[in-house]
Amino acid sequence: MAEREPAYTVASDSETTGEEKSSPLPEIAIGIDIGTSQCSVAVWNGSEVELLKNKRNQKLMKSFVTFKDEAPSGGVTSQFSHEHEMLFGDTIFNMKRLIGRVDTDPVVHASKNLPFLVQTLDIGVRPFIAALVNNVWRSTTPEEVLAMFLVELRLMTETHLKRPIRNVVLTVPVSFSRFQLTRLERACAMAGLHVLRLMPEPTAVALLYGQQQQKASQETMGSGSEKIALIFNMGAGYCDVAVTATAGGVSQIKALAGSTIGGEDLLQNMMRHLLPDSENIFKRHGVEEIKSMALLRVATQDAIHQLSTQSSVQVDVDLGNSLKICKVVDRAEFEEVNKEVFEKCESLIIQCLHDAKVEVGDINDNLVTNLCKITEVYKGINPLEGAVCGAAMEGAVASGISDPFGNLDLLTIQATPLAIGIRADGNKFVPVIPRNTTMPARKDLLFTTIHDNQTEALILVYEGEGKKAEENHLLGYFKIMGIPAAPKGVPEISVCMDIDAANVLRVLTGVVMPGSRITVVPVMEVRMPMVDDGHGWCAEALNRTHGATMDLVTLKKA
Amino acid sequence: MLSTSFPAPLSTATFAGKTISSPPFHAKSRRVLISATASTTEPSCTSLYEILGVAAVASDQEIKAAYRRLARVSHPDVAAVDRKVSSADEFMKIHAAYSTLLDPEKRASYDRSLFRQQQPLTVTGFSGYGCRKWETDQCW
Structure with a gap:
């Protein structure tokens, strides 16, 4: 705790989506792997990926912020002499397990066993989180704590690279909902960082693997035939699995699966x-x-x-x-x-292989990061550094950097980790874009009214894998108005979802009457997520107020 | 790349001639153009084989290799800055062709339709939800 960084400058908590980034020279984005328990930073230094170290020469820094002194300090600059010191209630950790979750979430409930305060009132709002300092519970939020930590990381990187840092590529758990991703982006914004890309952790590993395979095939003048890899990662907070097909520097994500177990x-x-x-x-x-x-x-x-x-x-x-x-x-x-935990890991692997339509025998390499016990494991990647190195590489690629030796001629073709759809057919979740769809993606589905002369339709957009609407994450909602009076089942309501390569989701709706080919109301275009604070009870309130008056069913055409 | 001319008959799934311009903060980088055609009267430019630049007898390996080769130039992550706008549509088209031709059943039924009707083709089998046929942007 000797050195102390200057006072924290956490920018305003407002959304920073409205930014225009237009720098004349490409700034190389850094890669950050924020783990539940450890964190690391890497950057493309012009010829290779370099992991940055803090002043104590650590490449892996503990993810925590302690409030015990006047100015809070995080794991980049401070260190405890003993593990116990982190557990006196004045230090917040496991932020990644808490960010973007509501107080009805079982993961939040499990966090009540942590030494700092996680208080829940079980109504679907964000939990109350506080650190105990001089017998005072000082409130904070996971975003704020992460922002403080990220500011330290940024200062460390800026000192090392002797330039200001703005753009980052962050690795994220596969199971993170879009709402959680916006919370992470907000934490970055508070720390003055602009998120260039959020990469599911195993896909960052896949990028690194792709580069190594390409190098190997160039060296041996090999055919560059396709290699199927299973990437399994279990950290302190999350378990992620991916199946990728890699050849010629292109890693295609065939399937992703993840869960909050670790x-x-x-x-x-x-x-x-x-x-x-x-x-x-x-x-x-x-x-x-x-x-x-x-x-x-x-x-x-x-x-x-x-x-x-x-x-x-x-x-x-x-x-x-x-x-x-x-x-x-x-x-x-x-x-x-821990039987259930191990069974869950197994089921994730099985699901991922199934979704990727891959048999165990087809796999060329098993990439295992962090803890696990699989017999044959690919040795080319350091398990604790794979994700951050991949993120740094993506940072260079996405910043438009090219490498004369072709080390950056890489591409990861991403897939959606969770299905996105709307509530329809009663209380069902009807996916419009199924999980593991290649991105960018655009798909549409037709719905129709359930009442005669129904002029309005409520579109509730969800993300997840649950069969019932409420088992998924609500991303937003809006109402289509001005549907022409017609018997039920006649108006065709088209719901189109578009995800671009930067993972921005837009929902578009239009209404078409039979015999016509043109939408009779203006198209609604809504960027998701739009729900601001994980308010699971929005859907409940909508239901209480409007019932099924604006419901939809999927349209089955002969 | 604002659309001014659009195929007139649009399918029921269409938002007729709708140009979706992204919100201002993305305006420079991206503009989505959505139109759809299931119309057989509106000639579409290429067969799935032509999209991938492979022969109609191409093997799975050839299809995969062509897909990767095209992805490396057309995917929005790697496309040149001035082509970012169209590259997403282009890539989706390539991916749709690839996933149709790599699925033996879909490829067989596509080949039949190609053979039987000798008609212009649109991208099918894209979503797994039946017969929505997206035709995005103009032919390239």
């Missing part, structure tokens, strides 16, 4: 195993409870680490308040309490 879940399941009533015991979040919680967390972490090399471990910890744990835990128990 090391944090393994840890919490294990804590619950060691102290079954831990949630109730720590509920009060008093100073004493936080201390006990910290001791348990560190002891559990140590035990898990030891279990990766030995078959059993003795946990012996005094949590204070006459709470003592003295238990021998073996690997079988660890695997048993």
Whole structure:
């Protein structure tokens, strides 16, 4: 905690979508991998990707911001002498698990076991988050904490590169909704950074893999035949899987799958195993409870680490308040309490292979990053650095940099990780763009009215995989007006969705009457997401007020 | 690339002659042009094979290679700045051709339609939702 960066300059919290970027010289965007627990920055230095280090010579920095001193400081500039210090309630971490989630989300509820305060009222708004400083709960938000952290990263990078940094390519979990992505963009904007591209983590790895394959095939004058790779990544907060087809520097994302499961879940399941009533015991979040919680967390972490090399471990910890744990835990128990997590990983891989229409035998390489146990693994990529290196490369490619040696003749053809559609046919989610559709994409679907003389239709746009509308993330809603009076089922309401290569989503609607070919009302074009704060209850309120009066059904044409 | 001339008969899925210009902050970089035609009277320019520049007997490997080669010049991520506007449409067309021809069933039915009717073709089998036939931008 010796060095201190200058005071934080967090820009206003307003949306910064209205920016025009027009620099005469291409500025190379940096790549940032914000992990739930660790973070790294890399940049294309003109001939290769370089990982940047902080003043303590670390390439991987812990993702946290501590509020214990006058000015908050993050893991780029400060370091704890012991793991416990991060767990006194005055430090916020796991921001990536919390950003863009509402207080009804199970992931937010699981976060209540963290030493800082995560308070929920279970009504579908953002949770209350606070750090304990001098016996005061100081409120903050995941965006603010991330912004503080990103400012440190930016300053570190600017010092290193001796130029101002503006553009970034950020890696994101596959399972992030568009709403969560806007929260990340806002955090970046608050830190004075412009997001050039958000890349699902395994696709960043795919880009790096694509480059390595291309290099290899050039060197051996090989045919550059297509290689299928399975990329699996499990970090502290998220598990991501991708199947890619790579040849000639082009990585085509065949399928993506992801879920909010990770090391944090393994840890919490294990804590619950060691102290079954831990949630109730720590509920009060008093100073004493936080201390006990910290001791348990560190002891559990140590035990898990030891279990990766030995078959059993003795946990012996005094949590204070006459709470003592003295238990021998073996690997079988660890695997048993985390059975669901491992099963979920497996199902993600199976789903991804299925979506990609790939058999296990077709796979040329397994790329595994972070923790896992697959037998045959591709060795060409450092598991902890793959994503950030890929992001840096994408930063150079997307900034329009070309490399004389062809190292940047790369392309990743992305696919949509989640389906996007509208609510129709009662309360169903009807996808217009299914998941794993190649981007850019444009698709449309026809709907019609459910009442005679229905003149208005409500379009509720959702993203996700749930069958029922409310199981998905609401991205926005608007009303089509002026539908000509006609028997139900006659007006044709066309809903078109357009995603560009930068992943901007637009929804367009028009109304056509039989016999005509021209839309009878002006086309509505709506950029999504438009819901500002993950208000899941918007849909509920709309339903309460309007019922099914403006509902739609899919139009089935003979 | 504002559209002034449009094929007159537009399918029911069309927003007749609608030019979607992006919001101002993207205005310079992007403009989406949406039109659709399912009309057989409106000649479309090329067959799926011509789009990919492969022979009608091309193997899957040849189709994949052609797709990658075209993607490397037409994908919006790599297209020259002055072509960003049209490249998304161009790439979608290429991708639609690729995914139709790489699916044995879709390719067979496409080949039949090609053979039987000798009619101008539009991109089909694109969405998996049946017969929406998008024809985007002008022929290239």
